[in-house]
Amino acid sequence: MAKKKKYYAVWEGHETGIFDNWKDCERAIKGYPAAKYKSFESETQAREALTGNYWKHVVNKTPKPTTASPSAGRGPILESISVDAAYSSASKEMEYQGVYTRDKSSIFKVGPLPKGTNNVGEFLALVHALALCKQRNILLPIYTDSVTAMAWIRNKKAKTTLKEEPANEKLFDYIDRAEKWLQNNTWKNKILKWDTENWGEIPADFGRK
Numbered sequence: 001m002a003k004k005k006k007y008y009a010v011w012e013g014h015e016t017g018i019f020d021n022w023k024d025c026e027r028a029i030k031g032y033p034a035a036k037y038k039s040f041e042s043e044t045q046a047r048e049a050l051t052g053n054y055w056k057h058v059v060n061k062t063p064k065p066t067t068a069s070p071s072a073g074r075g076p077i078l079e080s081i082s083v084d085a086a087y088s089s090a091s092k093e094m095e096y097q098g099v100y101t102r103d104k105s106s107i108f109k110v111g112p113l114p115k116g117t118n119n120v121g122e123f124l125a126l127v128h129a130l131a132l133c134k135q136r137n138i139l140l141p142i143y144t145d146s147v148t149a150m151a152w153i154r155n156k157k158a159k160t161t162l163k164e165e166p167a168n169e170k171l172f173d174y175i176d177r178a179e180k181w182l183q184n185n186t187w188k189n190k191i192l193k194w195d196t197e198n199w200g201e202i203p204a205d206f207g208r209k
Helices: 022-029 043-050 054-058 118-136 147-155 166-184
Strands: 007-012 017-019 036-040 081-088 093-100 105-114 142-144 191-193
Touching (some): 017 022, 017 043, 036 043, 036 105, 081 118, 105 118, 118 147, 147 191
Parallel strands (some): 081 142, 142 191
Antiparallel strands (some): 007 036, 081 093, 093 105
16 A cells, blocks of 8 residues: 655745655754654645644644553543653764653754764753743643653653753853753653653654664
């Protein structure tokens, strides 16, 4: 069976508009901080969405009651946000992103940033999601597969051994801002551990393993 064609609406990127293939869409968003885009089944849907608010098409403000709790052993809460980070040992660059768990629609993407680590990226992704949710009054739970990042959030401190240098000055600025946000804010969103063993890779995974 032929793969069904998709159309991509890009609200914020190097180039905005409607794209009828992933290659062109990726070129429009790759490397653009917090790019905003989403796929649709038809060009009409994509064009209608592009004229409206991005957030209306990506996340809901409250979870739907029909989805099972993770404690019930039946899988993750699909009405949620998933975050993840990726680090390239070849380029020494790190990037992170957040997606809508149900359909992997992008919510934010940052990087690549030089001289980072995966743990730092996981931490920044969680703080980015928390801050965005508070700003937009989004009450969805947030999944991460990083126990380390969850601990850093609880302690409101990134306990990284990464050394600061000119190449990662921007990254350390992000870390400082994230720590200050945690110290000066409260949040209602639950941070949940993604069960990779039973559920597979987290939806925000970059697919480079």
